[in-house]
Amino acid sequence: MQSMTGYGRGVATTEQCAVEIEIRTINQRFLEFNIRLPHRYLVWEEQIRKQLKEHISRGKVDVYVTIREGEQENPQVIVHKGLLQAYKEGLEKAQSVGFEQEPIRLQDVMQLSTEWVTIAPRVWSQEEEQLFSSILSDALQDAIQGVLDMRLREGAHLKEDLQKRCERLVQVIDDITARKEHIIKSYKLRLMEKIAAIFANKEYAMDENRILQEVAIHADKVDFTEEVVRFRSHVVQLTKLMTLQKPIGRQVDFLLQEMNREVNTLGSKTTDIDVTAWVMLLKNEIEKIREQIQNIE
Numbered sequence: 001m002q003s004m005t006g007y008g009r010g011v012a013t014t015e016q017c018a019v020e021i022e023i024r025t026i027n028q029r030f031l032e033f034n035i036r037l038p039h040r041y042l043v044w045e046e047q048i049r050k051q052l053k054e055h056i057s058r059g060k061v062d063v064y065v066t067i068r069e070g071e072q073e074n075p076q077v078i079v080h081k082g083l084l085q086a087y088k089e090g091l092e093k094a095q096s097v098g099f100e101q102e103p104i105r106l107q108d109v110m111q112l113s114t115e116w117v118t119i120a121p122r123v124w125s126q127e128e129e130q131l132f133s134s135i136l137s138d139a140l141q142d143a144i145q146g147v148l149d150m151r152l153r154e155g156a157h158l159k160e161d162l163q164k165r166c167e168r169l170v171q172v173i174d175d176i177t178a179r180k181e182h183i184i185k186s187y188k189l190r191l192m193e194k195i196a197a198i199f200a201n202k203e204y205a206m207d208e209n210r211i212l213q214e215v216a217i218h219a220d221k222v223d224f225t226e227e228v229v230r231f232r233s234h235v236v237q238l239t240k241l242m243t244l245q246k247p248i249g250r251q252v253d254f255l256l257q258e259m260n261r262e263v264n265t266l267g268s269k270t271t272d273i274d275v276t277a278w279v280m281l282l283k284n285e286i287e288k289i290r291e292q293i294q295n296i297e
Contacts, residue, residue: 001242003154004028004059004249004297008146012135016128019139020066023052023147027295028060035063044136051137055144057247058297063143065136069122078118087112151297158292159242165285165292169235169259172278172285176266177228183272187222227266234259249296256290 004027011020033052035045052061087109095102124132234255241248241255260283267279 001155001159001244001248002148002151002297003158003295004151005154005295006147006150008143008148008150010139010142010144010146012139012142014131014135016124016131017067017069017135019132019135020068021136021139021143022064023143024062025056025059025147025151028058031056031058032060033063034061035065037065038067041065041067044133047133047136048140051140052144055148056297058249080115080117083115084109084117155296158296162242162289162292163239165289166235166239168285169282170232172281173228173231173235176224176275176278179272179275180224180228183222183270183275186272222269224266224269227262227269231259231262231266234262247297249293252293252296253290256286256293260286 004025006023006025008023009021011018013019031053033049035048037045037048048063048065052063088104091104091108091112095104238252238255238259241251263279263282263286267276270276
């Protein structure tokens, strides 16, 4: 089992460019990707998404991609004349509100902004695109592996805690089981005493065999053997799930719902003070496990 909390970083470089990828994952019920790529490289988002899905199936995944291209041999400078003209006109308007009238120089505009001049993006050949795709995949895989390693470490800590809680559940259900015969005997005795009191002043004799039969039938209503058996089975299944190296969060959540249902039914079958206290302990432990599994994939 593994946690949904993880971090990983991967770097891959060539003469063409350098790629750095950071991945952060946190718990979330479903799978959600938030991939941040430079605008020019958005075409590779689907490749990133597909590779992530091969390893991560649940949680919120933030991916940060930084790309540094090498220097171009013959860079092409692009002057955005419309933007340059807009800045020039803006400075002229500023002068018109009382500043000294002087010719607007290029360096004045450059002090204000250089957004009007850019370097044209490098046009890659097919071979260069294939090379970039390869190093992007390498960097991403290193980052993913870092995430998986951290998730496994966190999962090991969670597993240790959950195993201790499962042991507590078994101990409490053992205490409840040991109390069962006493509860049934006490219930039968109380029923017999009530029936005897009812017939004490009656002129007609009571059918003792019939009474014992009715007492046995009613005593079955406080017998929680089935609930205990099913609860133990759920704990065994939960323990087995924790040994699997695959997503188990949803399965564990379902088991906890079933365990809580059995505990509620068990608690409704008796008013014994000790059992009532143990039922509350079971519910508390189940809730703590539920909180923990929110971070399990």
